[in-house]
Amino acid sequence: MKINPYQPDQSGMAYSVGTTLDRFIKLKQSDFPFASGELSQLLRDIALAAKIVNRETNRAGLANIGGAFGQTNVQGEEQQKLDVIANIRFMRALSKGGEVCAIVSEEEDAVVDLQNNSGKYVVAIDPLDGSSNIDVNISIGTIFSIYRRKTPIGSPIQQEDIMQPGSEQVAAGYVLYGSSTMLVYTTGFGVNGFTYETSLGEFFLSHPQIQAPTSGTIYSINEGLEKDWQDGIKSYVDQCKENRFAARYIGSLVADFHRNLLKGGIYLYPATKKNPTGKLRLLYEANALAFIAEQAGAKASDGKRRILDIVPESLHQRTPLLIGSAELVDEAMHHIQLAKEQATI
Numbered sequence: 601m602k603i604n605p606y607q608p609d610q611s612g613m614a615y616s617v618g619t620t621l622d623r624f625i626k627l628k629q630s631d632f633p634f635a636s637g638e639l640s641q642l643l644r645d646i647a648l649a650a651k652i653v654n655r656e657t658n659r660a661g662l663a664n665i666g667g668a669f670g671q672t673n674v675q676g677e678e679q680q681k682l683d684v685i686a687n688i689r690f691m692r693a694l695s696k697g698g699e700v701c702a703i704v705s706e707e708e709d710a711v712v713d714l715q716n717n718s719g720k721y722v723v724a725i726d727p728l729d730g731s732s733n734i735d736v737n738i739s740i741g742t743i744f745s746i747y748r749r750k751t752p753i754g755s756p757i758q759q760e761d762i763m764q765p766g767s768e769q770v771a772a773g774y775v776l777y778g779s780s781t782m783l784v785y786t787t788g789f790g791v792n793g794f795t796y797e798t799s800l801g802e803f804f805l806s807h808p809q810i811q812a813p814t815s816g817t818i819y820s821i822n823e824g825l826e827k828d829w830q831d832g833i834k835s836y837v838d839q840c841k842e843n844r845f846a847a848r849y850i851g852s853l854v855a856d857f858h859r860n861l862l863k864g865g866i867y868l869y870p871a872t873k874k875n876p877t878g879k880l881r882l883l884y885e886a887n888a889l890a891f892i893a894e895q896a897g898a899k900a901s902d903g904k905r906r907i908l909d910i911v912p913e914s915l916h917q918r919t920p921l922l923i924g925s926a927e928l929v930d931e932a933m934h935h936i937q938l939a940k941e942q943a944t945i
C-alpha cells in the first residue's frame with residue numbers, strides 16, 4: 601500500500617503523517633459545512649475509551665482480568681471479563697458527552713436508551729471482537745458504527761432510529777489491539793489510520809487515505825467448517841488454493857480484515873449448519889467494516905447483495921460476510937452465482 605504523506609483527500613485537504621487524531625478530527629470537520637462538532641466530540645470519546653481498553657488488554661494477564669466472566673450474552677456466547685470491561689468503558693464514553701441517544705452493543709440484549717432525547721446519534725458497537733483470542737494474546741478489536749437519528753431531536757427514540765441500513769452510517773471504524781494499537785475510521789471522505797503512541801497517550805496519523813489493492817493473494821476463512829459450506833464457497837476456495845493463495849485466518853475479524861485491507865485479500869464467513877444465516881452480526885460487525893471497505897475501494901457482500909443495502913430486521917441479526925479486495929469479492933460472488941445456476945439445471 602503506498603503512503604503519500606501529503607496526499608490531499610477528497611476535500612482537497614492535505615494531512616501529514618504524524619498529525620494527531622485530535623487535530624485531524626478538527627481539520628476534517630470542514631467536510632461537513634453545517635457541522636456542530638458533536639460527531640467530532642463523539643469520535644474523540646471513542647478514541648479515549650479505546651486508549652483505556654488498550655491499557656486493560658495490555659495488562660490483562662497481570663490484572664487477573666483474563667478469562668470468563670461467568671455469564672453468557674444474548675448470542676449465548678460466554679462473556680469474557682474483558683468483553684464486559686470493554687463494554688462498560690465504551691458505554692461510559694458514549695453516554696457522557698450528550699451526543700448519543702441510543703446504543704446497540706454485542707454485550708447488551710436490548711437497545712440501551714440513554715434517555716437523552718437531545719442526543720443526535722445512535723451508535724452500534726462490538727466492544728471487543730475476537731473473544732476467542734483474548735486470553736492467548738492474539739490481536740483483538742473494537743468495531744463501531746455511527747448513525748444520525750431519523751426521528752426529530754427532542755423526541756423519544758424509535759425503532760427507525762436503530763434499524764437503519766449500513767448505507768445510512770455517518771461514520772464507522774475499528775480499533776485493532778495488535779502489535780501496535782491502531783484506530784481506523786471513515787466519515788464518508790476516505791479511510792484514515794492512526795497508530796497509538798503509548799508513551800505520549802496519543803493517536804497519530806500513520807496511514808492516510810487507505811486504498812485497498814483491487815486484488816490480492818490472501819484468503820481468510822475457517823476451513824474447519826468446510827463441510828458446511830455451500831458449493832459456490834467450496835469452488836471459490838478451491839480456486840484460491842489452485843492459484844496458490846496464502847491461507848491466513850487469525851480468528852479475529854478486525855485483525856483479518858485489517859491485514860487484507862492493506863495487503864489485498866478476502867475474508868469469508870459464509871452460512872454454516874451452526875449459523876445458517878452466518879455468524880457475524882450485521883449492526884455492529886459487518887456494517888462498519890463494509891463502509892470502510894467501500895470507502896477504501898474494496899467490497900462487502902452477503903453473497904447475494906451489498907452488505908450496506910441490507911435493511912436490519914432484528915438487533916443481533918447475523919449475516920454471511922464476504923469482504924475484501926473488489927476483484928476477489930466479485931470472483932467469489934461469481935462462483936456463488938454459478939453454483940446456484942448449476943443447482944437449478
Ligand SMILES: O=P(O)(O)OC[C@H]1O[C@](O)(COP(=O)(O)O)[C@@H](O)[C@@H]1O
Nearest residue numbers: 728729730731732822851852853854
Ligand atoms: O471461531 P470462528 O467460528 O472461526 O469465528 C471467528 C469469528 O468470530 C468472531 O470472533 C466474532 O466476533 P466476537 O468475538 O465479537 O463474538 C470474529 O472476530 C471472528 O472472525
